Amino acid sequence: MTAGPKKLDARALRADFPIFLQEIHGKPLAYLDSANSSQKPRQVLDTMTTFYETSYANVHRAVHVLGERATAGLEGAREKVRAFLNAPDVREVIFVRNATEALNLVAYSWAGNNLGPGDAVVVTQLEHHSNFVPWQYIAKRNGAEFRMLPLDDQGDVDYSGLDEVAQDCNVKVVATNLVSNSLGTIADLAPIVRWAHDQGAIFVCDAAQAAPHMRVDVQALDCDFLAVSGHKMCGPSGIGALWGRGDLLRAMEPFLLGGHMISSVTYEKTTWGELPHKFEAGTSPIVEAVGLGAAVDYLEAAGLDAIEAYEHELVAYALGRLGEIPGITLYGPPAERRAGIVSFNLDGIHPHDVAQILDQEGVAIRAGHHCCQPVMQKLGVPATNRASFYLYTLPEEIDQLAEGLYAVHKVFA
Amino acid sequence: MNEFEQMYREVILDHYKNPRGHGTLEHADAEAEGQNPLCGDEVSIYVAFGEDGETIDEVKFSGRGCAISQAATSMLTEMVQGRTATEVAVLDKDELLAEIGIPLTPVRLKCAVLGLTTLKVALHKAKGTPLPDGLAGFDELELT
Numbered sequence: 001m002t003a004g005p006k007k008l009d010a011r012a013l014r015a016d017f018p019i020f021l022q023e024i025h026g027k028p029l030a031y032l033d034s035a036n037s038s039q040k041p042r043q044v045l046d047t048m049t050t051f052y053e054t055s056y057a058n059v060h061r062a063v064h065v066l067g068e069r070a071t072a073g074l075e076g077a078r079e080k081v082r083a084f085l086n087a088p089d090v091r092e093v094i095f096v097r098n099a100t101e102a103l104n105l106v107a108y109s110w111a112g113n114n115l116g117p118g119d120a121v122v123v124t125q126l127e128h129h130s131n132f133v134p135w136q137y138i139a140k141r142n143g144a145e146f147r148m149l150p151l152d153d154q155g156d157v158d159y160s161g162l163d164e165v166a167q168d169c170n171v172k173v174v175a176t177n178l179v180s181n182s183l184g185t186i187a188d189l190a191p192i193v194r195w196a197h198d199q200g201a202i203f204v205c206d207a208a209q210a211a212p213h214m215r216v217d218v219q220a221l222d223c224d225f226l227a228v229s230g231h232k233m234c235g236p237s238g239i240g241a242l243w244g245r246g247d248l249l250r251a252m253e254p255f256l257l258g259g260h261m262i263s264s265v266t267y268e269k270t271t272w273g274e275l276p277h278k279f280e281a282g283t284s285p286i287v288e289a290v291g292l293g294a295a296v297d298y299l300e301a302a303g304l305d306a307i308e309a310y311e312h313e314l315v316a317y318a319l320g321r322l323g324e325i326p327g328i329t330l331y332g333p334p335a336e337r338r339a340g341i342v343s344f345n346l347d348g349i350h351p352h353d354v355a356q357i358l359d360q361e362g363v364a365i366r367a368g369h370h371c372c373q374p375v376m377q378k379l380g381v382p383a384t385n386r387a388s389f390y391l392y393t394l395p396e397e398i399d400q401l402a403e404g405l406y407a408v409h410k411v412f413a
Numbered sequence: 414m415n416e417f418e419q420m421y422r423e424v425i426l427d428h429y430k431n432p433r434g435h436g437t438l439e440h441a442d443a444e445a446e447g448q449n450p451l452c453g454d455e456v457s458i459y460v461a462f463g464e465d466g467e468t469i470d471e472v473k474f475s476g477r478g479c480a481i482s483q484a485a486t487s488m489l490t491e492m493v494q495g496r497t498a499t500e501v502a503v504l505d506k507d508e509l510l511a512e513i514g515i516p517l518t519p520v521r522l523k524c525a526v527l528g529l530t531t532l533k534v535a536l537h538k539a540k541g542t543p544l545p546d547g548l549a550g551f552d553e554l555e556l557t
Contacts (some may be wrong), residue, residue: 350479351478383452412426
C-alpha cells in the first residue's frame with residue numbers, strides 16, 4: 001500500500017454489501033464484475049427506502065411539505081455530486097440516466113449545433129462505445145470528420161497523429177476517457193486537453209470508469225464536459241451526471257424537451273429554463289439521485305485516494321496470480337497505470353465458455369467485447385474475459401478466480 | 414450429471430475440438446455470414462447443392478466463437494446433409510436444440526442458433542426460401 005492519509009479496510013466495507021450474504025452454486029460469491037456495474041451498500045439502499053417511505057413526492061412543483069422534502073433531497077444530492085467532482089457551480093451539474101446519456105446530450109446539443117463540413121471530432125481507439133458512437137454519428141450527420149487516435153502495440157493511445165488531424169481539419173471536439181473500461185488504463189489527459197484547447201476545441205471527458213475509483217476533479221482536468229454513471233460507483237442504476245462549463249451549457253440548445261425545462265410557453269414560442277433545469281425535462285429520477293448522493297457520501301468516507309491505492313494493490317496481486325495460469329494472455333498496462341481491471345484470454349477457449357465455467361465456481365466476471373469493439377479489433381480477438389475490482393473486493397476472490405481458471409482448463413483439457 | 418456438466422458434455426466438446434464440415438467451399442451455391450455481437454461469435458456458411466439444384470450436397474462452415482456456437486454449427490452440418498433447401502428453411506430450431514441436448518440460458522441460446530440462422534439466410538439469398546420466423550427474436554444477430 002502506498003502511503004496515504006487513509007488505508008482502506010475492504011473486509012469491513014464488504015460487510016456493508018448485502019449481496020455478499022448469499023452463496024452462488026454453493027460457493028462464496030466472488031464478484032469480479034464491478035466495472036460492469038458495482039454492488040450497492042446498505043447505506044445507499046436504506047437511504048433510498050427511507051426516502052420513499054418518508055419524503056417522496058414530485059420535485060419543484062409541489063407546495064406541500066413532501067414536495068419540499070423531495071426537492072431538498074434532489075438538490076442536496078446535486079450539491080454532493082458538485083463537491084465530488086469539484087465543480088465550481090452546482091447549476092452546472094445535470095442529472096441524466098447515465099454517462100451514455102450525458103455524452104449523447106453533449107453530442108446532440110453542443111456538437112450537433114456546432115459541427116459542420118471541415119470540422120472534426122477526435123476520439124481514441126480506447127473509447128467505450130458510449131464515447132465513440134454518438135460522435136461518429138453526429139459528425140457524419142453534420143458532414144464533419146470523425147477521427148480516431150489508434151492504439152499502439154502496447155495498448156496505449158498513440159497521440160502522434162494529432163497534428164496531422166489539425167492540419168486537415170478544424171478540430172472542434174476531443175472526447176476521451178480518463179480510465180479505460182476494457183484495459184483499465186489510467187490516461188494522462190493533461191497533454192491532450194492542452195492540445196484540444198490550443199485548437200479551440202472543447203474537451204469531453206468520459207469519467208464513467210474513473211469516478212468510482214479515483215479522485216476526479218473537473219477543474220484540475222481542465223475539461224469542458226465530464227460524464228459519470230451512478231451505478232458503477234455504488235449508486236443505483238438509472239442515474240448519472242453530466243458536468244459542463246456554465247458558459248457552454250447556457251449557450252447550448254436543450255436536448256430533451258417538455259415539462260420542467262421551460263421558462264414560458266405560448267403557442268408562438270417557448271423559452272428555456274435556467275440551468276440545470278433546461279437539461280432536465282420531465283420528472284427526474286428523484287430517488288435515484290438521492291441514492292447517488294448517498295453513494296458519494298459512502299465513497300468520500302472510504303476515501304477516493306484509499307480506493308485507488310487499494311485497487312493498485314489488487315491489480316498487482318491479480319497480475320501475479322493470473323500470470324501463473326498456463327495459456328493466459330494478459331492485456332493492458334502495468335499495475336501502477338491501471339484501475340482495478342484485468343482483461344485476459346485463455347488460449348483456445350472462448351471467453352463465454354470461460355465465464356460460464358467460472359460462474360459455476362461462484363466467480364462473476366464479464367466476457368465479451370465490453371462495448372469496445374475497436375479495442376478488440378486492435379487486440380485481434382473477438383472478446384476478452386475481464387475481472388474488475390472495487391473497494392469491497394478481497395484478495396481471496398482473486399484466488400477463487402485463479403482456481404476457477406484451472407477448472408476451465410480441466411473441462412477443455 | 415448436473416446442468417453444468419451437461420452444458421459441456423463430451424459430445425459438445427468433441428464437436429468443438431473436431432468440428433465436422435469445417436472449411437470453405439470455393440464455388441458455393443449459397444453462402445452467408447453471421448455474427449453474434451453479444452459475444453463475438455462468427456460463422457460463415459457455404460452450401461453446395463446437388464444436381465437437382467435443391468438438395469444440400471455439402472455444407473461447410475468457418476468461424477470462431479464459443480464452444481456452444483461452434484459445436485452447434487458443426488452438428489448442424491451433419492443434420493442438414495441430404496435435405497432440400499425448402500426443408501431446411503423451415504427446420505425448427507428445436508430439432509437442433511434437441512440434438513445439442515443441453516439446457517441453454519437465453520444468452521447461450523443465441524450462440525446455439527447462430528449457425529442455423531445463418532444457414533437459413535444463405536438459402537434465402539440463393540433460393541428465395543423464407544427467412545426464419547424466429548429471426549425477429551434474434552435481432553441482435555448480424556446477418557449478411
